[in-house]
Amino acid sequence: MxxxxxxxxxxxxxxxxxxxxxxxxxxxxxxxxxxxxxxxxxxxxxxxxxxxxxxxxxxxxxxxxxxxxxxxxxxxxxxxxxxxxxxxxxxxxxxxxxxxxxxxxxxxxxxxxxxxxxxxxxxxxxxxxxxxxxxxxxxxxxxxxxxxxxxxxxxxxxxxxxxxxxxxxxxxxxxxxxxxxxxxxxxxxxxxxxxxxxxxxxxxxxxxxxxxxxxxxxxxxxxxxxxxxxxxxxxxxxxxxxxxxxxxxxxxxxxxxxxxxxxxxxxxxxxxxxxxxxxxxxxDRIGVALKDYKTLFTQWGGMVEYCVKPGQKVTRGDTMARVLNIDELDTEAGCFTLEAPCDLIPMLHFPSASVLSGTQLFKVFTNYTYLTTA
CATH class of the missing domain: 3.40.630.10 (Zn peptidases)
Incomplete structure (x- = not known):
């Protein structure tokens, strides 16, 4: 009982x-x-x-x-x-x-x-x-x-x-x-x-x-x-x-x-x-060492569209986010993209579209391995 x-x-x-x-x-x-x-x-x-x-x-x-x-x-x-x-x-x-x-x-x-x-x-x-x-x-x-x-x-x-x-x-x-x-x-x-x-x-x-x-x-x-x-x-x-x-x-x-x-x-x-x-x-179970769980910080501030979802496999060079630069809307710098620095899987991203420089934008798996497959 x-x-x-x-x-x-x-x-x-x-x-x-x-x-x-x-x-x-x-x-x-x-x-x-x-x-x-x-x-x-x-x-x-x-x-x-x-x-x-x-x-x-x-x-x-x-x-x-x-x-x-x-x-x-x-x-x-x-x-x-x-x-x-x-x-x-x-x-x-x-x-x-x-x-x-x-x-x-x-x-x-x-x-x-x-x-x-x-x-x-x-x-x-x-x-x-x-x-x-x-x-x-x-x-x-x-x-x-x-x-x-x-x-x-x-x-x-x-x-x-x-x-x-x-x-x-x-x-x-x-x-x-x-x-x-x-x-x-x-x-x-x-x-x-x-x-x-x-x-x-x-x-x-x-x-x-x-x-x-x-x-x-x-x-x-x-x-x-x-x-x-x-x-x-x-x-x-x-x-x-x-x-x-x-x-x-x-x-x-x-x-x-x-x-x-x-x-x-x-x-x-x-x-x-x-x-x-x-x-x-x-x-599918994917494993990563803590040292390979990386944070992607911003070098800029702006308004962000998140282009990849948590859990999605991303290849180096893929667009992860589009950024709107309010001070440059009339120039080519008004919008730019953030590309993946390596093959990765995002686990989470910042919740707001308004982003300061130095923000933890994404946390991602890198150098990951498959532990089991479906």
């Missing part, structure tokens, strides 16, 4: 002193198994993940579960409510300017200090349990800093406390105008074949503040440290991902069902859903 519970967690207070809460849904199975943590909308405009969690909840009500699944939709209610006209400006803390997804905890020195306490006779289960307890204390210590923390980091650490015991962490995001893609740690490459995501970015053990990195970097670092110390491999099976599921400021229930199915397929492969028979889809 699977039991669902719901409670609310205070994540912040507004200027009137009122608490801002987020719902926390938990599905607990009778059988032991992995812990899964899934959250959405850490960036306020990235709302599609909430529909994915809704679809997951509908499906999980009828599923046998081994272990526990924790779901936190709309985990950043502050960001969701930062509006300017029809736009949601929920990517940065408006007080401190901090990216809402860059304040999670990681300290390599603390990981290495823990590694020195491990005994050669300790089994994997003991090391996992001890490290989780230790890491939870480190997060709590950071959150209790006597100097205080910025709002974004307070929020991140409270969410990280919910995720600290998870074996699998999924952070649901959206791009500005985007196609589906997923960030996968290099040591968990097999996950590319367990989700139904067409575009996979493999990332190294480098922490930049995001939740997926805050999940896998400590375990990856610990694995490497213990392998070097004892001369044998260690694998703890903890995986963290960022799932990019289309464009921000958009809700699509049918697409949410597609992504929920992809997540359920992954969880089936991880023995979280023992009665499920879901298998990964036969499809």
């Amino acid at each position: 699977t039991i669902m519970t719901k409670n609310h967690m205070v994540v912040a207070q507004n200027a009137s002193g009122r608490s801002m809460n987020v719902p926390v849904y938990r599905f607990k199975g009778e059988k032991p198994g992995p812990v899964v943590y899934i959250q959405s909308s850490i960036h306020g405009a990235e709302v599609q993940g909430n529909v994915v969690i809704y679809q997951l909840i509908q499906a999980l009500k009828d599923q046998q579960i081994a272990g526990e699944i924790i779901l936190v939709p709309n985990c950043n209610p502050i960001g969701t409510n930062i509006k300017a006209g029809e736009y949601t400006l929920g990517r940065f803390d408006p007080v401190n300017g901090t990216n809402w997804n860059r304040g999670y905890f990681y300290d390599e020195e603390k990981v290495l200090a823990f590694a020195e306490t491990v005994q050669d006779s300790d089994d994997i289960a003991t090391i996992r349990n001890d490290f989780r307890h230790y890491w939870a204390e480190c997060i709590a210590e950071k959150l209790a800093s006597p100097w205080g923390l910025g709002l974004a980091q307070q929020l991140n650490l409270k969410l990280q406390q919910l995720a600290v015991n998870a074996d699998f962490v999924l952070d649901l995001h959206n791009g500005p105008v985007s196609t589906r893609h997923i960030y996968i740690p290099e040591y968990a490459r097999d996950a590319a074949y367990q989700f139904n995501f067409p575009h996979c970015i493999f990332i190294p053990n480098k922490f930049a503040g995001a939740l997926d990195e805050a999940t896998f970097c400590p375990w990856w670092t610990l694995q490497d440290a213990l392998t070097a110390r004892f001369g044998r491999p260690f694998a703890f099976g903890v995986e963290g991902f960022t799932l990019e599921m289309g464009s921000q400021e958009v809700i699509q229930f049918s697409e949410g069902k597609v992504d929920a199915l992809s997540i359920l397929t992954y969880l089936t492969q991880k023995d979280v859903l023992p009665a499920s028979t879901l298998e990964p889809a036969g499809m």
Whole structure:
């Protein structure tokens, strides 16, 4: 029997002193198994993940579960409510300017200090349990800093406390105008074949503040440290991902069902859903190293027509955008084209037609390879 519970967690207070809460849904199975943590909308405009969690909840009500699944939709209610006209400006803390997804905890020195306490006779289960307890204390210590923390980091650490015991962490995001893609740690490459995501970015053990990195970097670092110390491999099976599921400021229930199915397929492969028979889809899966996931910046400002769509294969020299130069409408320089610098696949592009110089116009796959074909 699977039991669902719901409670609310205070994540912040507004200027009137009122608490801002987020719902926390938990599905607990009778059988032991992995812990899964899934959250959405850490960036306020990235709302599609909430529909994915809704679809997951509908499906999980009828599923046998081994272990526990924790779901936190709309985990950043502050960001969701930062509006300017029809736009949601929920990517940065408006007080401190901090990216809402860059304040999670990681300290390599603390990981290495823990590694020195491990005994050669300790089994994997003991090391996992001890490290989780230790890491939870480190997060709590950071959150209790006597100097205080910025709002974004307070929020991140409270969410990280919910995720600290998870074996699998999924952070649901959206791009500005985007196609589906997923960030996968290099040591968990097999996950590319367990989700139904067409575009996979493999990332190294480098922490930049995001939740997926805050999940896998400590375990990856610990694995490497213990392998070097004892001369044998260690694998703890903890995986963290960022799932990019289309464009921000958009809700699509049918697409949410597609992504929920992809997540359920992954969880089936991880023995979280023992009665499920879901298998990964036969499809084109394209992989790229993070170093080959490039940003195309503008050297100019102007008004832009986007001529290629996210997910479209583009050949070097193809027109990616047409640009209107308002000061030169009466000359040949009034309109010019932006050409692809190499063969590439755009994942996302800037949402507005009005573009300043130095804008991140496109983010693209280069030097990509096919992992599977339909």
